[in-house]
Amino acid sequence: MIDDASAGSAGTRLLGPADVRQLAAALDVHPTKQRGQNFVIDANTIRRIVRAAAIEPDDVVLEIGPGLGSLTLGLLDVAAVTAVEIESAFAQALPETVATYAPDRADRLTVVEADAMRVEELPDPQPTSLVANLPYNVSVPVLLHILERFPTVVRGLVMVQLEVADRLVAAPGSKVYGVPSAKLAWYATSHRAGLVGRTVFWPQPRVDSGLVAFTRRPAPLAKVExxxxxxxxxxxxxxxxxxxxxxxxxxxxxxxxxxxxxxxxxxxxxxxxxxxxxxxxxxxxxxxx
Known part of the structure; x- marks a missing residue:
């Protein structure tokens, strides 16, 4: 029987704490700080992220670093997902996880085993939205690379370290306004879309996370590179x-x-x-x- 805390839409079960640990154990995965591996273990947080992303049914969602598939399952409830994963064990296991927890949505998933910082092409249909729990150590360069390389991505929602979230959405004149703020503003308008506490992750990070929503806009000056x-x-x-x-x-x-x-x-x-x-x-x- 599926409890309310883990249930998604009909036919889908979202991952809870026991599921995440069981999947990690099966893959012999030991999360490391070096790789920024912090897995969401709270189904309600996944639902909240999916709602905040404002995904349309005909969207193709690009997810970076799906890991064990917590967010992937929530996203598949509302749209097709192309998941880019650098870890071979995760990339190979994700289709099986989706087939187990969301069998009627398995055909919506495409997995690309690649480094998100180096990915240059994705299979069709091209992504229209980016929704991801980005690793803390590479969140800004990954976000900027995706916006540069895939102009079809017109909006998105990323979860990053709270300090980074504040920097990304900062306005000129604020204490945290800097390179990430100005470069993201070249591509898109953005705003803070929520706070995510550290207790919904395994293992727990030492900092809270923030949700940053963005919408692509035309370049400020079209004739300048x-x-x-x-x-x-x-x-x-x-x-x-x-x-x-x-x-x-x-x-x-x-x-x-x-x-x-x-x-x-x-x-x-x-x-x-x-x-x-x-x-x-x-x-x-x-x-x-």
């Missing part, structure tokens, strides 16, 4: 205490040239990187071109 804008962002934040005139002097060729570029872009040369929005960084890149 993303790489050029990101180069400016990196230089502006390389030494946060420096004025933009000083921070961009090497990139521009001299402090004098940096000041000329900044003024032409409508930016105060004495400002600092944390004060600028992504549109202003784009204008600077345009003037540097």
């Amino acid at each position: 993303r790489k050029a804008v990101f180069t400016v962002i990196d230089a502006a934040f390389a030494q946060r205490r420096k004025t933009l005139r000083a921070a961009l002097s090497t990139l521009a060729g001299s402090g004098v040239r940096a000041e000329e570029v900044l003024r032409a872009a409508g930016v105060d040369p004495s400002a600092r990187g944390e004060q600028l929005n992504v549109e202003e960084f784009a204008r600077i890149a345009e003037e540097l071109a």
